[in-house]
Amino acid sequence: MEKKNIDWSSIGFAYMPTDYRYVSNFKDGKWDEGTLSTDPNIVLNECAGVLQYSQSVFEGLKAYTTEDGHIVTFRPDLNAERIAASAARLEMPVFPKERFIDAVEQVVKANAAWVPPYGSGATLYLRPYMFGSNAVIGVKPADEYQFRILTTPVGPYFKGGAKPITIRVSDYDRAAPCGTGNIKAGLNYAMSLHAIVDAHKQGFDENMYLDPKTRTKVEETGGANFIFVTKDGKVVTPKSDSILPSITRRSLIYVAKEYLGLEAEEREVYFDEVKDFAECGLCGTAAVISPVGKINDHGKEICFPSGMEKMGPVIQKLYDTLTGIQMGRIEAPKGWIHVIE
Ligand code: PLP
Numbered sequence: 001m002e003k004k005n006i007d008w009s010s011i012g013f014a015y016m017p018t019d020y021r022y023v024s025n026f027k028d029g030k031w032d033e034g035t036l037s038t039d040p041n042i043v044l045n046e047c048a049g050v051l052q053y054s055q056s057v058f059e060g061l062k063a064y065t066t067e068d069g070h071i072v073t074f075r076p077d078l079n080a081e082r083i084a085a086s087a088a089r090l091e092m093p094v095f096p097k098e099r100f101i102d103a104v105e106q107v108v109k110a111n112a113a114w115v116p117p118y119g120s121g122a123t124l125y126l127r128p129y130m131f132g133s134n135a136v137i138g139v140k141p142a143d144e145y146q147f148r149i150l151t152t153p154v155g156p157y158f159k160g161g162a163k164p165i166t167i168r169v170s171d172y173d174r175a176a177p178c179g180t181g182n183i184k185a186g187l188n189y190a191m192s193l194h195a196i197v198d199a200h201k202q203g204f205d206e207n208m209y210l211d212p213k214t215r216t217k218v219e220e221t222g223g224a225n226f227i228f229v230t231k232d233g234k235v236v237t238p239k240s241d242s243i244l245p246s247i248t249r250r251s252l253i254y255v256a257k258e259y260l261g262l263e264a265e266e267r268e269v270y271f272d273e274v275k276d277f278a279e280c281g282l283c284g285t286a287a288v289i290s291p292v293g294k295i296n297d298h299g300k301e302i303c304f305p306s307g308m309e310k311m312g313p314v315i316q317k318l319y320d321t322l323t324g325i326q327m328g329r330i331e332a333p334k335g336w337i338h339v340i341e
């Protein structure tokens with residue numbers, strides 16, 4: 001199969017329509033069999049649940065070309081489980097796990113020419129999503145839904161690639177106590193749009209959100225979880241009921257302990273202790289691991305000893321091991337790599 005003629009190494013994190021997307025509809029209490037479509041557009045009733053009350057959930061995962069030329073995805077079973085949890089929280093029907101994996105396989109195979117080659121620095125991003133599609137005017141869940149997966153080739157989420165970024169402590173919250181911060185609902189991202197536009201205007205790459213109840217603990221950013229390294233080399237990641245349970249973060253904790261022999265813990269992290277860490281990074285499917293060099297807290301700067309030029313040594317090891325597993329250079333734990341072809 002011939003790859004598309006794209007300068008893979010120069011693409012950023014942007015939408016580029018590919019040849020096929022997967023579509024399945026839920027009506028009369030059941031999902032139809034699903035199909036691949038060449039049409040990137042969706043026609044909806046003006047009163048659709050998603051348009052009126054933001055009833056939508058989504059996921060993000062990537063397809064990689066491995067060193068030996070296979071196309072694989074990373075732990076898609078966990079994305080299937082997480083979108084099921086997100087859907088249940090928003091009173092939406094669950095798209096079954098085996099159907100989710102089958103849809104991932106179909107859409108990646110159909111778009112194989114769009115999966116960037118090994119070593120190009122790019123990957124094929126998959127965006128599964130589901131939304132209320134029939135008309136609702138009173139505040140209630142829709143009765144009909146559409147599940148889709150679109151794919152788009154992407155490069156690094158942050159412009160500088162692996163260069164450390166600068167973030168600021170946000171005065172806005174992205175989640176509420178007992179709210180929806182722990183699911184992947186579109187509404188959480190709508191909450192964060194003003195904060196990110198404002199952060200960019202002020203010259204920052206991202207926002208650090210604190211816990212909405214006490215504003216003393218570190219939560220996450222708009223699109224990634226935090227990972228810190230202590231001065232004695234221990235990996236620490238914030239635990240909270242209002243952050244997204246990142247698949248990358250859960251994988252990194254395992255990698256830290258089982259591959260690198262590091263101590264790793266998930267616990268509440270007070271903002272006051274952040275100044276004492278040696279390294280800081282953001283982790284997620286889109287972010288992979290993006291190093292943070294500096295945090296601005298209302299004009300007061302926390303500069304990590306790892307500096308603004310390159311990743312700190314522990315984060316670099318985590319990055320190399322995780323991406324090594326994803327690209328087939330390092331043997332993966334059982335079940336992590338789902339071979340498509
Ligand atoms: N936190 C938020 C708010 C996100 O949007 C994402 C991206 O999916 C993550 C964390 C990272 O999660 P994952 O590693 O599963 O991609």
Ligand code: COI
Nearest residue numbers: 060061223284285286287
């Ligand atoms: C992902 O990492 O898949 C996300 O959904 C995060 C988003 C900011 C692009």
